[in-house]
Amino acid sequence: MASNNKQDREARARLRAYQARQSVHQHRTRRRIRDNVIASVALAAVLVLATGAQLFFFNGGPGTPEAVPTDTATPTPTPGAGGQNTGDVPSSDLAANRSWTGTLTLNDVPLGIELDGAAAPQGVSSTISLAQNGFYNGVSCHRLTNGGFFVLQCGDPVGDGTGGPGYSYGPIENAPADNLYPAGTIAMARQGGSAYSMGSQFFVVYDDTTIPSDAAGGYTILGKVTSGLDQLKTQITDAGVQEGARDGKPAVPVTITGFTLQ
Numbered sequence: 001m002a003s004n005n006k007q008d009r010e011a012r013a014r015l016r017a018y019q020a021r022q023s024v025h026q027h028r029t030r031r032r033i034r035d036n037v038i039a040s041v042a043l044a045a046v047l048v049l050a051t052g053a054q055l056f057f058f059n060g061g062p063g064t065p066e067a068v069p070t071d072t073a074t075p076t077p078t079p080g081a082g083g084q085n086t087g088d089v090p091s092s093d094l095a096a097n098r099s100w101t102g103t104l105t106l107n108d109v110p111l112g113i114e115l116d117g118a119a120a121p122q123g124v125s126s127t128i129s130l131a132q133n134g135f136y137n138g139v140s141c142h143r144l145t146n147g148g149f150f151v152l153q154c155g156d157p158v159g160d161g162t163g164g165p166g167y168s169y170g171p172i173e174n175a176p177a178d179n180l181y182p183a184g185t186i187a188m189a190r191q192g193g194s195a196y197s198m199g200s201q202f203f204v205v206y207d208d209t210t211i212p213s214d215a216a217g218g219y220t221i222l223g224k225v226t227s228g229l230d231q232l233k234t235q236i237t238d239a240g241v242q243e244g245a246r247d248g249k250p251a252v253p254v255t256i257t258g259f260t261l262q
Helices: 002-059 121-132 229-235
Strands: 099-106 109-116 143-145 151-154 185-188 202-205 221-227 256-261
Touching: 099 121, 099 221, 109 121, 109 229, 109 256, 121 221, 121 256, 221 229
Parallel strands: none
Antiparallel strands: 099 109, 099 256, 109 221, 143 151, 151 202, 185 202, 185 221
């Protein structure tokens, strides 16, 4: 009987040791599974954030005004707050606190224009500098909208909404308090939410358009078209957007063939 009892005790001891090892193994397995799940969730979160950042950067690239009017009220902060110029921005003194007249020629359509150097000294000074240095010659108008939002956007040397003159500036000047941009308005394009992202891209409003302010405010109005707007509509904007879209490249390719100011 003693021998059997001893064998029983040894068997129970082996069983307890086996069960203990199994318990430790199961605990480690569960911990590995938990750690892998946590790591996977963390990786997914990082990928989502990275993707979101890329979409924000590229979809809100330089010179993209808000394309879809909204009824949601947006608070209007102090224009130009929270930013600074970058690069070699032309002096705002070039505008000389006066009106400038000239001609902006798109394809063969000459638009008489008038820029208000008193109301938008920095924006007009930059435009004067770029025009006088030939920057705009041969540059395309890469964007047309016609779905309740009527602008022709020009001035990007890259041609896809991401290009500029090598500098960016602010603040927002001469933006309308009521967010209404009448037909003929010439205004500066910029990144959404950034008052100091203006460069060379501008847009011509060819029919009355409401553009809601965003977190940075409205859009700098440089001046207006004084003649040729009807011709611009019949020869260019009436043809619409490529592939019948509401927002995209004009169906009639548009190039700046002249830009003079005096």
